[in-house]
Amino acid sequence: MTSNPDILDDAPPSQLRYWGHILGWSVLLTFALMGLIVPAIAAAHLASGQGSSDDWWMIGIGLPLAAILAVPLKRWMPDFTQGEPDTPRGRKMRSVVGMLVVLGVLVAAPLIIADSATGQSLTLFGNGPVPALAAGAMIAIWGLAVPVMMVISRRTSDEVARGAAEFGALVGFQTFGWLAPIWWMGWRGGLLPEPQVMILFAITMIVATLANQWKRVHG
Amino acid sequence: MNNRLKVLRAMRNWSQAELATRLDVSRQAVNAIETGKHDPSLPLAFRIARLFEMPIEEIFDDQ
Numbered sequence: 001m002t003s004n005p006d007i008l009d010d011a012p013p014s015q016l017r018y019w020g021h022i023l024g025w026s027v028l029l030t031f032a033l034m035g036l037i038v039p040a041i042a043a044a045h046l047a048s049g050q051g052s053s054d055d056w057w058m059i060g061i062g063l064p065l066a067a068i069l070a071v072p073l074k075r076w077m078p079d080f081t082q083g084e085p086d087t088p089r090g091r092k093m094r095s096v097v098g099m100l101v102v103l104g105v106l107v108a109a110p111l112i113i114a115d116s117a118t119g120q121s122l123t124l125f126g127n128g129p130v131p132a133l134a135a136g137a138m139i140a141i142w143g144l145a146v147p148v149m150m151v152i153s154r155r156t157s158d159e160v161a162r163g164a165a166e167f168g169a170l171v172g173f174q175t176f177g178w179l180a181p182i183w184w185m186g187w188r189g190g191l192l193p194e195p196q197v198m199i200l201f202a203i204t205m206i207v208a209t210l211a212n213q214w215k216r217v218h219g
Numbered sequence: 220m221n222n223r224l225k226v227l228r229a230m231r232n233w234s235q236a237e238l239a240t241r242l243d244v245s246r247q248a249v250n251a252i253e254t255g256k257h258d259p260s261l262p263l264a265f266r267i268a269r270l271f272e273m274p275i276e277e278i279f280d281d282q
Binding site for chain 1: 236237239240243244245246247248251252255256257259260263
């Protein structure tokens with residue numbers, strides 16, 4: 001029998017803790033990058049002679065913010081392994097998670113840059129107008145990166161991960177199929193506000209992700 | 220479906236991560252199979268049987 005008493009007690013990896021860690025770190029990374037990008041744009045304004053005192057404020061707040069956030073970013077950088085062995089499949093899956101973090105930052109970046117350039121507060125999930133250049137950049141990044149990541153993820157998942165993803169996708173689709181007609185008919189009947197595609201998208205994705213994680217834990 | 224994966228793994232002194240590497244699956248998959256949360260596909264069941272050099276029915280039991 002085994003000489004290592006821990007071998008029989010391998011605990012299942014905590015999905016909640018892992019994804020919470022990835023999410024929290026991504027938020028920190030986004031703020032740190034904003035702390036670098038916004039001052040760079042402000043410096044360009046000042047250099048062109050069109051700057052104002054607001055640009056000095058952006059530099060004065062942004063750079064120290066980025067410097068302060070560098071410490072927790074380095075300290076709490078996820079290892080992305082989740083206790084998984086270092087195999088070619090595992091490395092590919094971790095690269096997908098890494099790409100997901102980069103994608104989130106890249107999609108948000110055009111809006112942040114446009115926000116800084118126009119002096120308006122543009123919200124990612126709002127319905128307000130967005131400059132065409134920023135919208136085009138976000139569409140291009142999302143439109144090209146997401147299908148590639150979907151294919152890589154699908155081809156490198158093992159059968160447990162694929163089963164959980166399929167379960168999550170089904171529950172997400174059923175949620176959308178149930179909710180969208182209710183909201184649409186409620187709007188036509190004057191009972192509900194006009195349906196918002198991004199709210200439906202967000203609800204569908206959240207439900208699908210929760211179902212995926214539930215399936216991984218409970219089988 | 221019941222299985223003897225955990226016992227067979229322990230007899231070889233392998234961790235879940237080591238077994239996952241040998242089967243080319245994630246550690247999470249090994250954990251799910253051991254705890255009965257996931258029944259492996261036929262191709263994976265054959266890979267497990269070959270790895271432990273045992274017939275499938277001696278590892279998995281549907282009773």
